[in-house]
Amino acid sequence: MRHKGQWTLIEGPFSPVKSANSAEISVFCPDFYEQESHPLWWGTAQNTLSTQELRSLLENYLTANPRPEGPLSKAQWSEPAESDFQKDLEVIQGKIAKNEIQKAVPVIFARASQTVTAAERAQLILNLLSAPETLYVFGFWQKSQGILGATPETLFSYEHGLLQTMALAGTCPKSDKAERQSLLLDEKEMQEHHLVVEDLSQRLKLWGDVQSQGPMILELPTLYHLKTDFQVKCNERPDFRQLVMELHPTPALGVAPRAAGYEWMKALPGQEGRRGYGAPFAFFGAEEALCLVAIRNLQWSSNESMIGSGCGIVAASEFSREWRELFQKRLSVRKILGLNV
Incomplete structure (x- = not known):
């Protein structure tokens, strides 16, 4: 994890534990649709490194373990099927037309039949050292399964009695800038953003007085997002795992209103094997916590x-515009990881 200019590396083997709020940093990275049964993980050692120290570590490793020209760097990516997303759009807008929901966020995947070797993983992390500070670099892997990326979104952070979070919803690819008005003037994008703001404004009252600032435009390497910041001075320290359960998923990744539930999205085509995409990805300490939203x-x-x-679908959403946005989001991931584009 990169946070405040420092890198935290936790070494395995990892052991499952039941309680957060402990002296050791525990990692919590459940699936999007299932949090209750997933354990917290403790490693055997924790290290804090500067960017330069981590760079040297990775370069030395790659010198000793040359990365073959290899399967992932030359992978042929199978792009998601337009028909899958068209069906997602129809299902969601059908529910909107029936006044069952106001918004939902489907996801689709590009896939390659290659896995990630240890040397490739080191190279990917080396590439991520250059990610802008507006992104939280994160990753976790065990055995043959893992996740690695750089997300702009937090579910929450907690430090010195202050709970902070954000509404991050509403997107414009930079490539579309000349053809589209500002996000702050875009009725569809502002509606999508407002649904997240409204949800968080109500949900956060559980922990104290809610202050907000926004909306504003967050600029990323290839995208613009609408962003509103929230903070709450908590009456008492929350249980971090319970906080995850209360906040995930916001309508930025789930459904508005929350009362409509989000389990039904499991049946939407194109998201098979979703696992941790859009799920909470958290680091818990005794008095501090950072929980990311595992996108990008x-x-x-x-x-x-x-x-x-993924993209937020509301009544005014159009297939071609959303399809372009989905592609630009996946492209931004390939670029920042240094993968073949």
Whole structure:
């Protein structure tokens, strides 16, 4: 994890534990649809490194373990099917037309039949050292399965009694800038953003008085997002794992209103093997916590790699515009990881 200019590396083997708020940093990275049964993980050692120290570590490793021209760097990515996303759009807008929901966020994946070797993983992390500070670099892997990426979104952070989070919803690819008005003037994008703001404004009252600032435009290397910041001075220290359960998923990745549930999205085509995409990805200490939203990443298993993207669908959403946005989000991941584009 990169946070405040420092890198935290936690070494395995990892052991499952039941409680957060302990002296050791525990990692919590459940699946998007299932948090209750997933353990917290403790490693055997923790290290804090500067960017230069980590760079030297990675370069020395790659010198000793040359990265072959290899399967992932030359992978042929199978792009998601337009028909899958068209069906997602129809299902969601059908529910909107029936006044069952106001918004939902489907996801789709580009896939490659290659996994990630240790040397490739080192090279990917080396590439991520150059990610702008507006992104949180994160990763976790065990055995043949893992995730690695750089997300702009936090579910929450907690430090010195202050709970902070954000509404990050509403997107414009920089390549579309000349053809589109500012996000702050875009009725569809502002509606999508407002639904997240409204949800968080109500949800955060559980922990104290809610202050907000925004919306504003967050600029990333290839995208613009609408962003509103929230902070709450907590009456007492929250249980971090319970905080995850209360906040995930916001309508930025789930459904508005929350009462409509989000389990039904499992049946939408194109998101098979989703696992941790858009899920909470958290680091818990005794008095501090950082929980990311695991977007803009590469996931892999023993026989497949996946790059996902999602978009908020409201009544005014159009297939062609959303399809372009989904592609630009996946492209931003390949670029920042140094993968073949």
